Amino acid sequence: MTTNEEMSLVEHLGELRKRIMWVLVVLVIGMVGGLICAKPIIRYLKNIPPADSISWNVFSPWDALRLYMNFGLAVGILITLPVILYHVWAFVKPGLREAEQKASIIYIPYAFLLFLVGLSFGYWVVFPMAFYFTSSISRSLEITEMYGAAQYFTFMFNIILPLAIVFEMPIVVMFLTKIRLLNPKRLHKFRRYAYMLLVILATVITPPDAISAILVALPLIVLYEFSVFMSGFIYRKQLAKDAEWEREFGPK
Structure with missing residues (x-):
């Protein structure tokens, strides 16, 4: 590795560190705002289904703080x-063409x-199904339901946050296609495995009945197909631009 390459690597690491620090600063500010807004948000969620039909408890002095x-x-995180x-975009921007940066x-x-x-x-569709299913099991076993507030929201976050991340799939696919790390051909080859993973995810986070799993799996599959469609759209535009470049300047 040459000195210039070493300096380039050091500069990249320095830039990455600077950007991580900016993200952490905004995260801390966002958390402070979240702590200020926590009480009205919690009260609102407590007064709408499915939480409005249950009594909340704390089982540890730390539960309310948690x-x-x-x-x-x-x-x-949301902020x-x-x-x-x-x-992330700014860090990879130097490796993109000007048109790709703007796009x-x-x-x-x-x-x-x-x-x-x-x-x-996740909150309005999947979480109620999962909650009512687990609640029905408790009633069928004649078990008194006594929910901890911290446990209730942990259960909720464990369902809705993974789904929110999965919904980023079209953007991730489009971006990776834009920087030429992915193309629709690879997505078509991976389709059967993607379907299997999405169905497994839908089965894990929903009650074990076919209707609930289908209701969740179908939107996820549609999301994947939309990702493939958008990847194809971007890929065709790239091929057209490459062909135009070769006609004007010759092969790259």
Whole structure:
């Protein structure tokens, strides 16, 4: 490795460190805002289904504090997500062409929007199904239901956060296609395995009945197919630009 290459590596590591520090600063600020907003959010969620039909308890002196911290972290991550996406884009930007830089930055607001859609789908569709199913098992076994508030929200976050991340799939696929690390041919080859993984995910996070699994798996599969479609759209534009370049300047 030459001296110039070593300096380049050091500069890249320094830039990465700087961007991570920016993300951490925004995350801390977001967590502070989340802690301030935690009480009204928790009260709101407590007064809507499925939480409105149960009584909450704490089983440890730390449960209420843990509940506040979990919400602070969740809100902090939500606020920080656009910043994370921007700094990821800014870090890889030097390796992109000017047209690719302009095209890829527009993914950031759509990524944030899809994350919110995933959270909403997880909370309003999947989480109630999972909660009512587990509650029905308790009743069938004649077990008195006594839920801890911290455990209730941990159960909720364990369902909705993975789904919100899965809903980022179209943006990730489009970005990787844009920087030529992925193409629709690879996605077509991987389709059967992707379907299997999505069905397994849907089965794990929903009650063990076919209808619930199908209701969750179908949107995830549609999301995958939409990702393939958008990857193909971007890939065809890339091929057209490459062909135009070769006609004008010759092979690269």
